[in-house]
Amino acid sequence: MAEPLIEFIDVEKSFGDNHVLRGVSLSIYRGEITVIIGKSGCGKSVLLKHIIGLMQQDSGLIKFEGKCTDDMTRSEQRTFRKKFSYMFQDNALFDSLTIFQNIALPLSEKGLFSKESIAGKVNEIMTTLEIEQTASSYPAELSGGMKKRVALARALITKPEIILFDEPTTGLDPVRKNKVHQMIRDYKDVFGFTGVVVSHEIPDIFEISQRIVMIDQGKTVIEGTLDELVQFDSDLVKSFIQGHKLR
Numbered sequence: 001m002a003e004p005l006i007e008f009i010d011v012e013k014s015f016g017d018n019h020v021l022r023g024v025s026l027s028i029y030r031g032e033i034t035v036i037i038g039k040s041g042c043g044k045s046v047l048l049k050h051i052i053g054l055m056q057q058d059s060g061l062i063k064f065e066g067k068c069t070d071d072m073t074r075s076e077q078r079t080f081r082k083k084f085s086y087m088f089q090d091n092a093l094f095d096s097l098t099i100f101q102n103i104a105l106p107l108s109e110k111g112l113f114s115k116e117s118i119a120g121k122v123n124e125i126m127t128t129l130e131i132e133q134t135a136s137s138y139p140a141e142l143s144g145g146m147k148k149r150v151a152l153a154r155a156l157i158t159k160p161e162i163i164l165f166d167e168p169t170t171g172l173d174p175v176r177k178n179k180v181h182q183m184i185r186d187y188k189d190v191f192g193f194t195g196v197v198v199s200h201e202i203p204d205i206f207e208i209s210q211r212i213v214m215i216d217q218g219k220t221v222i223e224g225t226l227d228e229l230v231q232f233d234s235d236l237v238k239s240f241i242q243g244h245k246l247r
């Protein structure tokens, strides 16, 4: 099998007495969508934050393309992390910017595009996500579902190589939820990005993922394809894939 793009080996993380990650090992492969599932509070968001460098593990190794992050210079880590885009669970939109400006921000920060080119890209993605009518609104004026789509547009606008999605469809109605899943799949087919998705949308999310990682009690219970998961003889795994949302 190909070398993982991102690899966790026995990663541990505690917050005071709260031992959240107790030895998480997993592999993320290039061009695949990997979904991370597990009970609420088991450490899925914490895991994503380790990938993007917002948190540092207490022990264990995190590798990017075979190289330990601990052995990288800060500049090497920055270079790798520039390939990432992150869609936060709380959307993390800037309240003082309009929706248009929020979506345009990652492009204008790069300083590589003309105003016209940025406007074209932003308008295109807003149309695809059916939020074009919100361009001059502010985040506080939008519903939760609309804010999700704005955050999704902002994560996709730079066409990043790796996108981390933290519950991209929470709070959306079933039609919009399917649309977002479909969009993630379509974008992956067109741009070939690598996706890591934390989701409670089981089993719907399995339709767009090639690899599933399940975390329980701070450890990886299983990782593999849906077929491999189905074969796995564990009541916990079975109840998850049968659609129980163990919240």
Ligand SMILES: Nc1ncnc2c1ncn2[C@@H]1O[C@H](COP(=O)(O)OP(=O)(O)OP(=O)(O)O)[C@@H](O)[C@H]1O
Residues within 6 Å of the ligand: 015, 018, 020, 038, 039, 040, 041, 042, 043, 044, 045, 046, 047
């Ligand atoms: N910055 C932090 N400081 C202290 N504790 C934290 C911090 N971030 C997360 N935690 C704790 O880590 C645990 C795991 O949180 P996390 O948000 O990763 O769970 P999750 O699996 O993503 O949950 P959910 O499915 O509900 O979003 C929780 O007990 C949380 O309180």
